[in-house]
Amino acid sequence: KNEVEQSPQNLTAQEGEFITINCSYSVGISALHWLQQHPGGGIVSLFMLSSGKKKHGRLIATINIQEKHSSLHITASHPRDSAVYICALHGSGNTGKLIFGQGTTLQVKP
Amino acid sequence: EAQVTQNPRYLITVTGKKLTVTCSQNMNHEYMSWYRQDPGLGLRQIYYSMNVEVTDKGDVPEGYKVSRKEKRNFPLILESPSPNQTSLYFCASSRQGVLGDTGELFFGEGSRLTVL
Numbered sequence: 001k002n003e004v005e006q007s008p009q010n011l012t013a014q015e016g017e018f019i020t021i022n023c024s025y026s027v028g029i030s031a032l033h034w035l036q037q038h039p040g041g042g043i044v045s046l047f048m049l050s051s052g053k054k055k056h057g058r059l060i061a062t063i064n065i066q067e068k069h070s071s072l073h074i075t076a077s078h079p080r081d082s083a084v085y086i087c088a089l090h091g092s093g094n095t096g097k098l099i100f101g102q103g104t105t106l107q108v109k110p
Numbered sequence: 111e112a113q114v115t116q117n118p119r120y121l122i123t124v125t126g127k128k129l130t131v132t133c134s135q136n137m138n139h140e141y142m143s144w145y146r147q148d149p150g151l152g153l154r155q156i157y158y159s160m161n162v163e164v165t166d167k168g169d170v171p172e173g174y175k176v177s178r179k180e181k182r183n184f185p186l187i188l189e190s191p192s193p194n195q196t197s198l199y200f201c202a203s204s205r206q207g208v209l210g211d212t213g214e215l216f217f218g219e220g221s222r223l224t225v226l
Contacts, residue, residue, distance in 0.1 A: 031212045043200060043217040086153065090212055096160050097168060098143065100153040 003027050006087055006101035013108050019074040021104045023087035026068065030095045034061050034072050035086040037103075043086075046072070077108045112137050116201050116218035123191055124226050131186045131221050133201030139216070140206035142184035143168070144176065146197040147220075153200070159184055160206060191225040198222050 004025045013019050023032070034046040047054050047061040049070065054061050058077075063070040074081055087101040114135045123129055135142065143158035145168075155168030159178040173195055175187040184203075188195060199221045205213030 033215055035215070035217075042219045043202075045215045045217070048212070048214045088153070088215075095206070095212055096141065096143075096158045096166055098145075098155050098158070100155075102152050 004101040011106045015110050021072045023070045028092035029089045030092045032089045037084045079108045082107050114216050114218040116221045120222050122224045126190050133184045135203040139203035142203045144186045145200045193225050196225045
């Protein structure tokens with residue numbers, strides 16, 4: 001079983017819809033990152049979380065340490081949100097190692 | 111401007127010809143790391159460095175070397191490249207506090223390497 005599981009793997013939404021991407025993990029962590037990668041593009045960090053909730057514009061990220069689960073929400077989705085979203089986590093025992101989820105491919109249609 | 115710079119961005123080489131991909135950051139970050147991205151396999155960590163002269167293996171270190179002689183630079187060395195090292199490579203850096211607390215990751219633009 002993978003240490004980090006993302007769901008769904010693929011997601012298609014209509015413009016304006018509320019989107020949720022989930023990340024579940026089985027190890028203790030010191031921090032969790034949400035990353036965004038546009039097709040053919042580089043990787044951008046959206047959030048770094050160790051507890052609670054963060055908001056940036058239309059994006060919200062939450063983490064529940066006890067349940068070993070994090071969610072990324074996109075409100076009022078737009079075609080420019082179409083990208084691959086990746087969760088990545090630093091284990092609590094070794095903060096240098098980074099474990100990646102397999103990514104969620106999001107397509108937002110106009 | 112805060113940035114992580116990788117070079118070269120694109121490279122086609124032949125089996126066995128040593129190459130170095132450079133990575134430099136201007137944010138005085140302690141932590142630097144290398145990843146490769148392959149279709150169907152996602153991102154995988156190759157090596158990381160918690161600070162100058164401190165490096166450690168990630169999940170796929172075979173065939174790669176790294177060094178961290180200066181805080182800003184973390185080159186990735188392929189001593190004898192093989193076709194299975196054809197991939198998209200990313201370097202990243204972040205602040206790393208003394209208590210192990212980590213900051214936001216900053217990624218380079220990626221280096222697409224083809225080994226024939």
